[in-house]
Amino acid sequence: MRAVTSRVDGNDVLSVEWPEPVDGEIVLRHVETGEERGDADLTGLRPGIWMASHRGEPLATDDPGFSLDGLLAYAGTPRDREIRAFRTSVGTLALAVREVEPYVEVTAVVSDGGVIEVEGMIAYGEPAEGPARLVAVARKGRQPVSGSAVFRGRRFEGSLPIAPMTEAQVRRRTFWDLHAETAGLRLPLAARLDDITDKKTRVRFPAQRVGQIRVRPYYTDTDSLAVALTVEEQAS
Template sequence: MNCDDMLEVEWPEPVDGEIVLRHVETGEERAGVDLAGLRPGIWMASHRGEPLATDDPGFSLDELLVYAETPRDREIRAYRTPIGTLALTVREVAPYVEVTAVVSDDGAIEVEGLIAYGEAIEGTARLVAVARKGPKPVSGPGLFKGRRFEGFLQIAPMAETQVRRRVFWDLHVEVAGVRLPLAARLDDITDKKTRVRFPAQHVGQVRVRPYYTDTDSLAIALTVEEEGS
């Protein structure tokens, strides 16, 4: 795969015949390596009527980061299936901020990230926490330098609004009136919600902990802890 959505295959020796892609759900077939216009879903690759075997796992974080630098509304990834054949997954995407670092310490949450699938931005922004139910949004300062973002959010203003035992806040970057979600989707870590743990902080009896949701978005959980727990 390259940034122009062309499939690149390295053969151990010269071969004849085109690669054919077949959509798993619809049975639609496409011959060739130009992937423009592929419908969302999973496509299996074959050559001369046989599944195309590969020993390439299809994952490179550096390549995915470069790919995400191009504004686009569809993401195409090549990968090796469990039986060792080549497949592609196609999905619709929208610009967001790919999280590269999270620091939870000293009464604040700091986030660093990169714009994925959108244009580069220069200038000030806001790191915004939006409660799923109840309190008004809380924000802190942020800054874009091209594709890179860094933002800072004090946790006390969120904890001070706590009226229920548990409140969940989703994190966004706001710039020029537009909110971009924060998420980590360009790595190969699955089930981040249970496998990635950030340090918790406390404001009185309120525990504040960043976490990844089922969709790998970055959020914050605030929980009132009982005394002695």
């Protein structure tokens, strides 16, 4: 029998819906260690992949396990571990457990008019209120550049001028990582809750230019939001 839905709720409890009532316990087995757990309460699961079984057989599921609204709601609770239910390539239920730290989940980026504007929400951390900063941190040799921002509970909005990043650029290419900062707390900006893979090559933001320098936001290999500055060669 295949499960209709199989999700992890905000209290880290595995909820499985069947097409008709069934008995028998769901057992979770850690892929690397072989440890088994027989409880829908997922408290204390070690990081890694856990395969689910029912009555001694892998638990088949029709649920792909992805709901952006559900993941945003889940990330809205302060926590240090994330547990996601997903359907494997052979159609069975598994759980992915990983340690997490607070960050700002990016929901919108606008690159235009000499600024980069970002909207997002605090993921896995406590809500905040009031003025903040959108900070660009150079990976080499430059002082941070910041723009105005604000937190409204979990919501974040910030605007960063691009001209200060281009000043005194001597390398052909420089890279800046973006963060939200308030009350001494600096949270990285990233987009990790959607189902888009390989964002670095698949998601393209418009470039702006300050003189000969091209300024373009982009996602890194770890889905963090960053800015690349490139000195363009003059046409001969």
